[in-house]
Amino acid sequence: MIRISTIFVGICMVLIAASLGAVLHMVAKVSGYEATIVSLAALTIMILYNAVSLRIKDRAEASGQISDLSRGTTDLARQVAEYGRRLAALEAKLNASNTAQQDRIQGVMGEIGELGSMMRQLANSVAAHDDILSAPPAPAPVPVAFAPPAPPVKVVHTPPEMPLAVDVAEDTVSPANVPVIIVPPKTDAQFVNTIRRAITENRIDIYLQPVVTLPQRKVRFYEAISRLRDDKDQIILADDFIGPAEEAGFMQEIDHSVLLRSMQVLRRLMVRNKDVGVFCNVAKSTLSDPTAFAQFIDFLDANRALAPSFILEFKHSTFRHLGVVESEHLAALAQRGYRFSIDHVTDLRIEPRELADRGVRFIKVPAALLLDPKQASLSDIHAADLSDLLGRFGIDLIADHIEGERAVVDLLDFDVRFGQGFLFAAPRPLRPETPAANGTAANPASASSNKASTGTVSPARSASATPRGEQPRSGGLAALARRATGPN
Structure with missing residues (x-):
């Protein structure tokens, strides 16, 4: 773009040339033609002079810029050389530091190796002593199909800093009045009548077994386990009466009674500890019966506030053979916020994505099944990776039927977070609250009616630690030593 100063200079030169021609024509009496030629010549000379002066000025400015650029390049080269020198010094220091660090690491690794060998020797010694101490004595002969149950217990309200536990009742149980567990034939009509009378007279007992971290x-x-008592107060296990009860159509009534009692137990447990939960078993017949399920879901809907801590438990076979009705009922429970658990797992062919979509959050697998090396070839995943796989879909793995310390040590290598079994505690019965406890007389019918209407449990003194001798302590030391050193 032409600058204003250049335009002004051009106008001035034209005016000067015109003025010169006019002066020559008017004063010197030069003809107009000659005056014009002189004016044009003067204008040309001035234009050439201006152009040459501008060129000289531009060259001087360009020379100055080149000098400045040369000085800047020199300074930049000097700075780059300085940075290169500093970088070389840092690399030398880093190499020296790495060499010294490697020497220190080698020394520490040698010491760790010596400590590892010493720990292995200690673990072997502790394991040998544990094997000697944990050797069970010869069992006394007992009648076939008969076993004494655990003494009656009741739920305890412990302080917030102590774990909730079940406590042995203060009543002493003499050998004469110990109830006997009976194993009846599955097709006995008389046994079906016994189940019917037990349900009618409300002889349905709830046992609690803890699930520990x-x-x-x-x-x-806690898992709520149902058991029946016959006319002679003999205990009938769930595995024995569930089959005949489902065939006779009694499981709906049993499940409803167990559901009521389990929810009341959960309310009492949550008074002291909000993090506790209760597993309640539900039969497939209850899930598939629309009439029974309507009452079932009405009760659960009324107690929706406890849904996060109340887990409904089903058999694995039930989930593998779900029909349209069962799937709709499960979806209705999941919509109300209830979570599900699966037990009675017989193999490790588990589809975690499908189970998680249906609302399953817990899977109970027997410890013997997890530790069975044959399952690695029969399933798509190794048992050691099962907990991690289930965890990706929000499902926790619970190892149940744990009966020995060695199983616990092996399960810790499988990253199992929860355990259940006789090693930690046997199922303990709840003591129902009766009017006699308040100082009033009550007949058996009124006591049964009270249990049916309230289903509450009486508090008891804390006895969270049941004496088991010194065997668990030695087993725990062995487990800790094996856990710290790993396999030999």
Whole structure:
């Protein structure tokens, strides 16, 4: 773009040339033609002079810029050389530091190797002593199909800093009045009548077995286990009466009674600990019967506030053979916020994505099944990776039927977070609250009616630690040593 100063200079030169021509024509009496030629010549000379002066000025400015650029390049080269020198010094220091660090690491690794060998020797010694101490004595002969149950217990309200536990009742149980567990034939019509009378007279007992965290063994959940009593107060296990009861159509009534009692137990447990939960078993017949399920879901809907801590438990075979009605009922429970658990797992062919979509959050697998090396070839995943796989879909793995310390040590290598079994505690019965406890007389019918209407449990003194001798302590030391050193 032409600058204003250039335009002004051009106008001035034209005016000067015109003025010169006019002066020559008017004063010197030069002809107009000659005056014009002189004016044009003067204008040309001025234009050439201006152009030459501008060119000289531009060259001087360009020379100055080149000098400045040369000085800047020199300074930049000097700075780059300085940075290169500093970088070389840092690399030398880093190499020296790495060499010294490697020497220190080698020394520490040698010391760790020596400590590892010493720990292996210690673990072997502790394991040998544990094997000697944990050797069971010869069992006394007992009648076939008869076994004494655990003494009656009741739920305890412990302080917030102590884990909730079940406490042995203060009543002493003499050998004469110990109830006997009977194993009846599955097709006996008389046994079906016994079940009917037990339901009618409300002889349905609730047993609680804790589910603990591993390896801390802190009580996190309780499983409500149902058992029946016949006319002679002999105990009938769930595995024995569930089959005949489902065939006779009694499981709906049993499940409803167990559901009521389990919810009341959960309310009492949550008074002191909001993190506790209860597993309640539900039969497939209850899930598939629309009439029974309507009452079932009405009760659960009324107690929706406890849904996060109340887990409904089903058999694995039930989930594998779900029909349209069962799937709709499960979806209705999941919509109300209830979570599901699966037990009676017989193999490790588990589809975690499908189970998680249906609302399953817990899977109970027997410890013997997890530790069975044959399952690696029969399933799509190794048992050691099962807990991690289930965890990706929000499902927790619970190892049940744990009966020995060695199983706990092996399960810790499988990253199992929860455990259940006789090693931690046997199922303990709840003591129902009767009017006699309040100082009033009550006949058996009124006591049964009270249990049916309230289903509450009486508080008892804390006895969270049941004496088991010194065997668990030695087993725990062995487990800790094996856990710290790993396999030999």
